[in-house]
Amino acid sequence: MPAELSPIDMAKFVAARRAVDFVEDGMKLGLGTGSTAAWMVRCLAERIRAEGLRVTGVPTSTRTAELARDLGVPVASLEQAGWLDLTIDGADEFDAELNLIKGGGAALLQEKIVASASDRMVVIADAAKEVARLGAFPLPVEVIPFGWQTTQALIEEMLAGMDVDARAVTLRKSGDAPLLTDEKNHILDLHLKRIGNPRQLAMMLNQIPGVVENGLFIDICDAVVVGHADGRVTVRDLEGVQEGRVDPGLVRNIFADPGN
Numbered sequence: 217m218p219a220e221l222s223p224i225d226m227a228k229f230v231a232a233r234r235a236v237d238f239v240e241d242g243m244k245l246g247l248g249t250g251s252t253a254a255w256m257v258r259c260l261a262e263r264i265r266a267e268g269l270r271v272t273g274v275p276t277s278t279r280t281a282e283l284a285r286d287l288g289v290p291v292a293s294l295e296q297a298g299w300l301d302l303t304i305d306g307a308d309e310f311d312a313e314l315n316l317i318k319g320g321g322a323a324l325l326q327e328k329i330v331a332s333a334s335d336r337m338v339v340i341a342d343a344a345k346e347v348a349r350l351g352a353f354p355l356p357v358e359v360i361p362f363g364w365q366t367t368q369a370l371i372e373e374m375l376a377g378m379d380v381d382a383r384a385v386t387l388r389k390s391g392d393a394p395l396l397t398d399e400k401n402h403i404l405d406l407h408l409k410r411i412g413n414p415r416q417l418a419m420m421l422n423q424i425p426g427v428v429e430n431g432l433f434i435d436i437c438d439a440v441v442v443g444h445a446d447g448r449v450t451v452r453d454l455e456g457v458q459e460g461r462v463d464p465g466l467v468r469n470i471f472a473d474p475g476n
């Protein structure tokens with residue numbers, strides 16, 4: 217186990233540990249991507265080890281698939297699993313209506329497909345991800361490489377008529393080359409500062425030729441679990457907020473197995 221977790225990692229662990237309580241024996245689960253989702257995979261592996269929990273996980277990226285396999289979480293493709301009971305994933309931003317920006321780790325396409333194929337999507341996050349208005353985090357849009365410059369120009373033209381505070385669009389790079397997603401597409405990041413109407417923007421983006429998917433998750437998330445470094449945890453859904461606590465010391469169990 218690392219000597220001491222940073223407060224942000226502890227908050228992510230606390231959120232992940234609480235969300236994994238929603239998992240029941242026999243469930244088919246969507247496994248999200250990113251640093252917070254990685255905590256969820258670790259917590260899930262620990263429950264599998266400690267309780268003999270039986271689950272099938274559908275990873276939303278090659279990174280998550282690798283981590284799950286390494287930790288002994290059984291994985292299947294979405295095609296093999298079919299409909300899922302629950303997806304647990306991170307987010308870059310969430311608002312009071314539980315709408316999200318996702319894709320900071322370039323996994324938005326698979327994440328949206330998997331979340332949409334689930335009875336329930338639960339987001340895990342630290343408190344810094346909560347915003348009054350979506351848009352401070354650059355909005356990722358996955359585009360096919362063919363003619364991506366034209367797709368970018370069409371997005372810029374569309375943004376001219378939208379209620380946003382900024383309109384810069386940049387191609388995400390990995391080193392000097394355009395980043396390639398798991399599906400071998402590129403990511404355009406939309407620097408909007410504030411999105412006035414996320415629902416409308418999500419629909420408009422997906423009408424542009426060359427756009428595969430955008431990182432706005434509208435009406436997909438059912439609950440957000442927010443963790444704090446001191447162990448406090450809040451579970452928020454559209455009905456209300458539930459306060460709780462996770463013992464931060466439980467993080468030791470995660471690292472009890474040398475495999476972790």
Ligand SMILES: O=C[C@H](O)[C@H](O)[C@H](O)COP(=O)(O)O
Pocket residue numbers: 248249250251252253305306307308317318319320321322323324327
């Ligand atoms: O593409 C990546 C995903 O949408 C992540 O879930 C999101 O970027 C949050 O990642 P993290 O938990 O590392 O902040």
